[in-house]
Amino acid sequence: GAVVSQHPSRVICKSGTSVKIECRSLDFQATTMFWYRQFPKQSLMLMATSNEGSKATYEQGVEKDKFLINHASLTLSTLTVTSAHPEDSSFYICSARDGGTVKAFFGQGTRLTVV
Amino acid sequence: GQNIDQPTEMTATEGAIVQINCTYQTSGFNGLFWYQQHAGEAPTFLSYNVLDGLEEKGRFSSFLSRSKGYSYLLLKELQMKDSASYLCAAMDSNYQLIWGAGTKLIIKP
Numbered sequence: 001g002a003v004v005s006q007h008p009s010r011v012i013c014k015s016g017t018s019v020k021i022e023c024r025s026l027d028f029q030a031t032t033m034f035w036y037r038q039f040p041k042q043s044l045m046l047m048a049t050s051n052e053g054s055k056a057t058y059e060q061g062v063e064k065d066k067f068l069i070n071h072a073s074l075t076l077s078t079l080t081v082t083s084a085h086p087e088d089s090s091f092y093i094c095s096a097r098d099g100g101t102v103k104a105f106f107g108q109g110t111r112l113t114v115v
Numbered sequence: 116g117q118n119i120d121q122p123t124e125m126t127a128t129e130g131a132i133v134q135i136n137c138t139y140q141t142s143g144f145n146g147l148f149w150y151q152q153h154a155g156e157a158p159t160f161l162s163y164n165v166l167d168g169l170e171e172k173g174r175f176s177s178f179l180s181r182s183k184g185y186s187y188l189l190l191k192e193l194q195m196k197d198s199a200s201y202l203c204a205a206m207d208s209n210y211q212l213i214w215g216a217g218t219k220l221i222i223k224p
């Protein structure tokens with residue numbers, strides 16, 4: 001199957017700082033990328049959907065100025081958590097899909113801890 | 116509204132068979148996905164059904180009935196490594212995935 005690489009896998013940052021998470025599709029062109037957040041023992045919560053070259057579409061309740069998403073190329077999307085707070089600590093997962101298929105493939109996830 | 120229902124937790128014995136059910140209600144339908152997620156890891160793709168019937172892939176099979184809004188994932192010859200959460204997701208008319216809360220499968224020796 002297609003490979004999606006997400007970095008970093010774990011990050012600890014201080015409250016008030018910003019953290020950038022990268023998501024790369026290694027062997028296909030990701031026309032659409034999805035960013036999810038998952039709290040312990042809960043299912044995936046879609047944060048936003050981004051199409052290459054367009055502004056991301058955020059789900060209700062997700063602050064677009066806090067969670068900056070950039071999808072400037074067909075192989076790379078980034079999520080920046082700005083002015084992170086302890087309540088932002090979570091597991092963030094990206095998934096990518098090319099335009100010719102309905103299947104989406106997941107990155108490895110990023111465990112963010114804000115202290 | 117859109118909704119996915121699946122059991123919260125199931126327990127089965129190593130070597131046995133287990134069936135995880137999923138019912139869905141979506142605005143339009145473009146297929147039903149099953150993903151496996153081990154604790155602390157991202158989901159991995161298991162199966163995709165868009166037509167009625169059973170799709171078999173090794174020890175795992177997935178079934179879909181579009182008229183009933185129903186799917187199941189069947190796991191045979193259970194192994195300890197199959198202990199994980201199994202996520203059901205339906206794709207709506209906008210090609211967005213609607214996720215279930217996941218079924219935690221516990222395998223006992």
